[in-house]
Amino acid sequence: MSITLQQVPTDTYTADPVHSSFGFGVRYNGVATFRSSFDKVDAQLADRVLTGSADVRSIVIDEPRFKGHLLADDFFDVENTPTITFRSTDIRLAEDGTAELDGDLTIRGVTKPVTAKGTFAVGGDAFGNDRIGLEVQTTVDRREFGLNWQMTKPDGSEALAYDVTISAELQLVKQA
Amino acid sequence: MRILGISGSLRRDSHNTSLLRAAAMSLPSGVELELFDGLGDLPHYNADIDEDPAPEAVARLREAIAGADGVLVATPEFNGSIPGVLKNALDWASRPFPDNALRGMPVAVVGASTGLFGAVWAQAEVRKVLQTIGADVIDSELPVGQAHVAFGDDGHLADAGMRHALEGLVAVLATRAGAAEAMAI
Numbered sequence: 001m002s003i004t005l006q007q008v009p010t011d012t013y014t015a016d017p018v019h020s021s022f023g024f025g026v027r028y029n030g031v032a033t034f035r036s037s038f039d040k041v042d043a044q045l046a047d048r049v050l051t052g053s054a055d056v057r058s059i060v061i062d063e064p065r066f067k068g069h070l071l072a073d074d075f076f077d078v079e080n081t082p083t084i085t086f087r088s089t090d091i092r093l094a095e096d097g098t099a100e101l102d103g104d105l106t107i108r109g110v111t112k113p114v115t116a117k118g119t120f121a122v123g124g125d126a127f128g129n130d131r132i133g134l135e136v137q138t139t140v141d142r143r144e145f146g147l148n149w150q151m152t153k154p155d156g157s158e159a160l161a162y163d164v165t166i167s168a169e170l171q172l173v174k175q176a
Numbered sequence: 177m178r179i180l181g182i183s184g185s186l187r188r189d190s191h192n193t194s195l196l197r198a199a200a201m202s203l204p205s206g207v208e209l210e211l212f213d214g215l216g217d218l219p220h221y222n223a224d225i226d227e228d229p230a231p232e233a234v235a236r237l238r239e240a241i242a243g244a245d246g247v248l249v250a251t252p253e254f255n256g257s258i259p260g261v262l263k264n265a266l267d268w269a270s271r272p273f274p275d276n277a278l279r280g281m282p283v284a285v286v287g288a289s290t291g292l293f294g295a296v297w298a299q300a301e302v303r304k305v306l307q308t309i310g311a312d313v314i315d316s317e318l319p320v321g322q323a324h325v326a327f328g329d330d331g332h333l334a335d336a337g338m339r340h341a342l343e344g345l346v347a348v349l350a351t352r353a354g355a356a357e358a359m360a361i
Contacts, residue, residue: 028292028318063290063324124200151256151293154300159293 006093008048009054013132014170015043015052020170022054022084027161029153036060038084043170045132050088050101052168057082074149081109086168089113093120101136105166107145114138116168130174137167177353179209179346182243184251184262184302186216191288191323192250192295195342198247198332199286202343207350209248212240221267234268241269241277246353248346251287251302253295258302266302270309279310282352286318288326294319312352318345328345348359 013024023037037060043052056078071078088103099120104111118136140165142148143158151159181196193211200209217233225231230238230290241247252259258266270276287295306313318341320326320333320361328334333342 029296029321032292032321034292063322066291066322069291151297153293153296159296 006095008091008093009045009132010048011130012175013045013130014175015041016131016171016173017041021168022052023169024166025165025167026163028159030157043168043172045172047087048091050086050091050103050134052170054084055082056084065109069081075147077108077146083109097121099134099136105138105140107165108147110145112140112144116166125173132170132172132174134168134170137165139163139165177207177245177350178243179203179207179248179349179353180221180240180245181209181211181331182247182249182265183211183264184215184249184259185299186261190252191290191320191326192252192286194327194331195250195286195288195320195323195333196248198327198339199250199342199346201332202346204347205335207330207346207353210240211243212237213239215261215265215337216277218261218265218268221264226268226271237265237269241281241313244353245356246282246284246349247278248349249285249302249306251285251295251298253287253291253298256297258298258305260299262302263305266305266309269292274310277307278306280356281311282314282349282356283311284314284316284349286320286342286345288320288323290322290324292321294321294323312356314345314348314352316345316348318342 002012020041022041025033025035027033038054039059039060040055040058056076085106086103088101090102092100098121099118105114116136116138121133133155141162143162153159183190183193183196185192196211214233214236219231251262268280283306285299287299289295299317303313326333333339
């Protein structure tokens with residue numbers, strides 16, 4: 001199949017918060033994967049640049065001590081860096097529905113370039129709004145952002161993987 | 177055959193006590209599990225009061241262990257290690273050394289925590305302490321992480337893999353306890 005690049009719209013789109021989420025997954029104990037997401041997220045496509053942010057305090061974990069540990073200095077250091085942000089530097093949309101985003105991801109105050117890959121779809125919704133659905137993911141080494149926590153298990157293995165898969169599912173609604 | 181369950185948590189709604197109850201529902205036929213409920217009554221270990229006759233709460237613990245064919249310990253994890261209340265009980269049970277109630281006793285260790293790792297470090301340290309005491313320690317672990325969501329309404333572990341792992345571990349314990357019982361006869 002030939003892949004034709006699609007034009008990124010110049011209109012302004014903002015994320016429908018109900019149908020948008022930022023999530024992550026990380027392996028622990030060698031085999032299991034812990035997954036969570038951020039409840040309060042925001043994203044906007046304007047002037048062909050996608051920006052997004054997540055309120056770190058809105059991390060979805062219902063156990064207070066576990067959540068507290070992730071928000072503390074061992075991980076997100078929420079007191080000093082309460083927000084995760086992303087700003088695209090290039091968006092490539094292909095006719096077959098694949099999407100690639102280059103951009104700058106800022107976690108814990110550290111900004112690193114990342115490339116996220118996935119899919120997109122364009123269409124109208126039941127209310128007559130133009131929407132863009134975008135689902136992309138990327139993998140980062142959490143140490144690059146200063147999330148260095150580690151414990152050696154009794155068998156000598158590392159308790160928590162360094163590779164973290166980050167995913168964004170966005171429903172972007174065209175603004176009038 | 178009787179297995180004594182010792183939960184290292186005194187908390188009313190303890191996840192580790194729940195884990196022992198789940199184990200009690202997973203036993204092979206002919207095996208029963210009794211929960212020891214006297215951990216909170218034990219005094220702090222002090223050689224000055226470690227004499228004959230032993231303090232009443234200590235005597236109860238030692239008799240409960242001596243009357244069992246095997247022991248299943250469920251440990252929480254405090255700061256990466258054994259809760260003091262459990263270590264205190266094991267210290268009392270280790271006396272008099274070496275002819276204590278735990279010597280040669282088949283023991284398995286499991287653990288639950290609300291974090292990801294299921295008290296895996298505390299379990300390793302409980303096994304080390306039990307080996308030092310002279311128990312017949314099963315070299316296996318069962319880390320139940322995110323314990324606040326690990327149990328179903330029926331009291332069993334919700335995850336099928338974890339449920340089977342618990343069944344397997346108590347089956348090994350029962351087999352080892354059966355062998356020890358046969359040797360004693």
